[in-house]
Amino acid sequence: MTRPHWALELPPLPALSADTEADVVVVGAGIAGLTAAYLLAQEGQRVVVLERDEVGSGETLRTSAQLTASLDFRYFELAGIHGEDRARLIAESHTAATDEIERIVGAEGIECDFQRVPGYLFAPPEQQDDLRRELGAMQAAGLDAVLVEPPAGTRDLGPCIRLDRQAAFHPGKYLRGLVGAAGRLGVRLFSHSPVESYDEHGAVTQAGARVRAAHVVLATNVPVADRVKFSFRLEPFRTYMVALEQTGTLDLAHFWDTLNPYHYVRPDGDLLLVGGEDHGVGRADDAEERYACLETWAREHFEVGVRREAWSGQVENTPDGLAYLGRTGGVYVVTGDVGNGLTHGTIGAMLIRDQIAGRENPWAELYDPARLPRGNRLEWLREGVTAASHLGEWLTPGEDGDPADLKPGEGAVLRRGLKKLAVYRDAAGELHVHSAMCTHVGCVVHWNSGEHSWDCPCHGSRFAPGGEVLHGPAREPLAKEELSGT
Numbered sequence: 001m002t003r004p005h006w007a008l009e010l011p012p013l014p015a016l017s018a019d020t021e022a023d024v025v026v027v028g029a030g031i032a033g034l035t036a037a038y039l040l041a042q043e044g045q046r047v048v049v050l051e052r053d054e055v056g057s058g059e060t061l062r063t064s065a066q067l068t069a070s071l072d073f074r075y076f077e078l079a080g081i082h083g084e085d086r087a088r089l090i091a092e093s094h095t096a097a098t099d100e101i102e103r104i105v106g107a108e109g110i111e112c113d114f115q116r117v118p119g120y121l122f123a124p125p126e127q128q129d130d131l132r133r134e135l136g137a138m139q140a141a142g143l144d145a146v147l148v149e150p151p152a153g154t155r156d157l158g159p160c161i162r163l164d165r166q167a168a169f170h171p172g173k174y175l176r177g178l179v180g181a182a183g184r185l186g187v188r189l190f191s192h193s194p195v196e197s198y199d200e201h202g203a204v205t206q207a208g209a210r211v212r213a214a215h216v217v218l219a220t221n222v223p224v225a226d227r228v229k230f231s232f233r234l235e236p237f238r239t240y241m242v243a244l245e246q247t248g249t250l251d252l253a254h255f256w257d258t259l260n261p262y263h264y265v266r267p268d269g270d271l272l273l274v275g276g277e278d279h280g281v282g283r284a285d286d287a288e289e290r291y292a293c294l295e296t297w298a299r300e301h302f303e304v305g306v307r308r309e310a311w312s313g314q315v316e317n318t319p320d321g322l323a324y325l326g327r328t329g330g331v332y333v334v335t336g337d338v339g340n341g342l343t344h345g346t347i348g349a350m351l352i353r354d355q356i357a358g359r360e361n362p363w364a365e366l367y368d369p370a371r372l373p374r375g376n377r378l379e380w381l382r383e384g385v386t387a388a389s390h391l392g393e394w395l396t397p398g399e400d401g402d403p404a405d406l407k408p409g410e411g412a413v414l415r416r417g418l419k420k421l422a423v424y425r426d427a428a429g430e431l432h433v434h435s436a437m438c439t440h441v442g443c444v445v446h447w448n449s450g451e452h453s454w455d456c457p458c459h460g461s462r463f464a465p466g467g468e469v470l471h472g473p474a475r476e477p478l479a480k481e482e483l484s485g486t
């Protein structure tokens with residue numbers, strides 16, 4: 001697996017070894033779970049956090065760390081889907097999330113390089129009309145958007161929409177600060193405690209330890225143990241990032257273009273972080289080409305030198321551009337980040353705090369996880385149909401290659417009789433053989449040579465070469481298999 005750019009030493013935490021009680025059990029220790037735990041503890045709730053691996057081992061340290069109200073969906077699209085009143089609430093909620101992060105940073109003295117910066121949205125020549133349309137839609141949504149010349153240190157961006165008072169921070173340092181602040185409020189945090197099941201009375205870890213709690217918050221990026229509810233309303237994408245040496249002078253700012261998939265850019269010290277080149281999870285295996293495309297694109301618009309880092313991460317799109325946040329089916333969820341999960345995760349934490357405290361929240365209806373489709377309903381069905389089409393891969397022939405051809409570090413799906421096997425050769429030359437059947441609902445996993453993982457094209461579950469779950473909705477590891485005759 002590639003190393004996330006924002007990785008840093010986070011405090012080691014114990015695993016949960018015995019049953020316990022709390023008012024709220026939060027599952028997942030990324031930005032959403034830790035913010036929810038902190039805010040709920042401020043309300044006087046007794047909170048336990050259960051994390052599968054370590055704090056921050058999900059997507060939060062893989063991000064470009066842009067806190068903004070400029071979203072992946074354009075505001076003219078959002079106003080078309082949700083209506084103009086809700087577009088204003090969308091802008092208001094993402095702005096409030098950045099304000100809330102700034103408030104927490106100040107109140108808890110968290111040193112995480114939080115800084116207010118401008119954000120610039122730009123468009124290729126053929127999309128200039130859309131850029132002007134977006135300017136109007138942002139202004140109608142209440143954002144302080146203006147059209148400006150591109151800032152110094154850039155090339156050929158053309159006119160840009162500038163939004164002031166967006167923010168940048170170091171998400172690893174922020175998570176470390178949240179762990180400390182939550183701990184001071186009495187939150188009990190446990191790592192290496194994967195949750196196996198949950199209901200409205202609490203959660204149970206794979207090791208069998210139960211947390212009895214009146215409220216369960218699922219902040220696992222995609223809900224675990226979820227067979228039908230969310231997996232079929234989320235569209236998982238891999239997205240790629242490179243860190244290039246900066247050779248010019250560019251003030252700290254955020255940049256996005258309007259392409260689909262779009263590019264996102266921000267400086268970090270002497271590096272320029274450049275992201276994009278997204279594709280559906282498990283539907284391509286060409287990471288190096290995507291990194292090279294990002295470099296080529298970056299050289300057209302910024303002054304950059306050699307590549308220092310490259311990594312990828314996962315985002316979960318929704319058909320209407322908004323996350324699913326809040327109470328549903330007796331539990332609380334934060335999912336469907338749509339590439340804006342730092343702010344969506346913070347909005348979710350604020351909303352869930354209010355719902356558990358019994359307070360009205362103006363964004364509850366907007367982000368309701370059980371909302372009926374808004375906008376084009378066919379769009380909601382499209383991804384489900386695409387995912388279902390991958391189930392047919394069991395019937396496809398081929399892939400009867402020889403495991404002896406696999407070099408150390410390589411993996412491949414090989415057919416043996418009626419079975420498809422996920423076969424990986426480790427650095428020491430040993431073969432690791434598992435069923436290629438994803439343990440969520442049974443699609444065939446694909447090898448991801450960039451991250452050395454088995455990725456499922458249906459709903460985005462990912463597994464390590466040893467079969468362990470890296471990303472839900474799957475909970476169970478890939479089943480071990482034998483490869484006779486090798």
Ligand SMILES: Cc1cc2nc3c(=O)[nH]c(=O)nc-3n(C[C@H](O)[C@H](O)[C@H](O)COP(=O)(O)OP(=O)(O)OC[C@H]3O[C@@H](n4cnc5c(N)ncnc54)[C@H](O)[C@@H]3O)c2cc1C
Binds near residue numbers: 050063064066314
């Ligand atoms: C390359 C990239 C760039 C991005 N850029 C931005 C950006 O600029 N701005 C922005 O707002 N967003 C951005 N995002 C999205 C954002 O980073 C994520 O949506 C956000 O960090 C998700 O936070 P989270 O807390 O919901 O999930 P995560 O950080 O994934 O945390 C979930 C946690 O749950 C744990 N978990 C999973 N299953 C279990 C279980 N069964 N039991 C216990 N624990 C479990 C995981 O181990 C993990 O630690 C980007 C994402 C990527 C990949």
Ligand code: FES
Binds near residue numbers: 439461473
């Ligand atoms: S993630 Fe649903 S079948 Fe693999």
